[in-house]
Amino acid sequence: MRRRDTILLVFIVVLLGLSLSAILPVRSNLLGPDGLTLGLDLRGGSQLLYRADLTKKDPGVTDDQAMASAIEKIRRRIDEFGAAEPTIQKQGADRILVQLPGVQDVTRAIRLIGDTGLLYFLELKQDETGTPVTDERGDYVFQEDPATAIATDGQERELTGRYLRSASPDFDQFGAPIVIFEWNSEGAHLFEQITQRNLQRPLAIAIDEQIISTPIVEAVIATRGQIQGRFTIDEVRDLSNQLNSGALDVPLELIDERDVDATLGADSIERSLIAAGVGLLLLLVFMLVYYRFPGAIACLSLGMYGAILLAIFNVLSSHLTLTLPGIAALILSLGMAVDANVLIFERLKEELRAGRTLQGAVEIGFTRAWSAIRDSNITTLIACLILFWLGGTFGAYMVRGFALTLAIGVAVSMFTAIVVTRTLLRIAVLTKVVTNLRSYGVRS
Helix, strand or coil: CCHHHHHHHHHHHHHHHHHHHHHCCCCCCCCCCCCCEECHHHHCEEEEEEEECHHHCCCCCCHHHHHHHHHHHHHHHHHHHCCCCCEEEEECCCEEEEEEECCCCHHHHHHHHHCCCCEEEECECECCCCCECECCCCCECECCCCCEEECCCCCEEECEHHHEEEEEEEECCCCCEEEEEEECHHHHHHHHHHHHHCCCCECEEEECCEEEECCECCCCCCCEEEEECCCCHHHHHHHHHHHHHCCCCCCEEEEEEEEECHHHHHHHHHHHHHHHHHHHHHHHHHHHHHHCHHHHHHHHHHHHHHHHHHHHHHHCCCCCEECHHHHHHHHHHHHHCCHHHHHHHHHHHHHHHCCCCHHHHHHHHHHHHHHHHHHHHHHHHHHHHHHHHHHHHCCCHHHHHHHHHHHHHHHHHHHHHHHHHHHHHHHHHHCCCCCCHHHHCCCC
16 A cells, blocks of 8 residues: 555544544534534524614714624624524615524513613703702703713713723622623713712713613712612623623614524424435435445545534534525535546446556546546536625525535535545555456446
């Protein structure tokens, strides 16, 4: 056995071992939370479509910049919310699609995503004599504009959440949930002035035009403060999340909400696995009956193809999400995985019929089949690239997932056909494991 074949065989064994270690032991939930990451159509969940009001964005930024910033802040909020593998995509000029696989509390998710999350403070409204104004119920009336102070550059500025350094959930001395916030140096400079002139007076804390707390300022405060009210633990967590992610650059309007039943996904997975099993069985039987010993090697190569493919999806589950079109692509690539083997074995049979030796027929068969294998797979990869681009351009992200899954399958199938099948067949011929031409589908 030649040195090159020995090195390739060792590489194949090591790669197979690494692939199996990534997917074994096979559990019933291999296609679940601890294995492959499932998309919305397989796992169930919610799909939300928002329209951004770009007329209310900062005039100093473009529409694309405002949308990109809103998407990034939504992503940070959802990451803290705990949704597994959410999909957040821009659609058209002013729409944002949010898919939340496995999310049960949709109302909480909608509130978390859609609220602008802008923190600011309101001071008491006073009459000409400096007396606080009250309404007909005797409650204090606060000014409509956010409280301002003189910044370090000498300009008067509003104190808003843009100066926040961090916010975190906590509990007060009575065990009630509160939010602790901390300003950066500029925010602390502004907050110190505002609390100083409002000593022993209520100062309203507002988020998204809603007053949520009106504490009495007991002392001059600079760096730290707290937000208290009738909050639940989840509410203070979400509020901290919103404040940490930053205020959305544009208001969002929920224009469509759809729920996907998880039972639909389970049924789709079951039917897909049945289809894949039947297809795999037919492929194995065909290769064994028609090509005999080379067919058996192709079956081993196909097994390694499956192990590598599952390992790729398992290891990269944080970046790759399996959807129903993705499963269709996997089943399609399963058939394409033996396509290169069929071309190679047919060339091998032709060379054997022409009277070449077994070793010579193997080498020439692979060499002459390579151009057809290369062209067919490159053509498929180009089609995948076009589908991937079109899916992203027109918002058809399941088409994009189909293209990506198929491209990965084609690339792995090329490797297993050219490297794995060729190496195993070479070693079998050189070691004279099987020399009868009938075992290669040729009558002697």
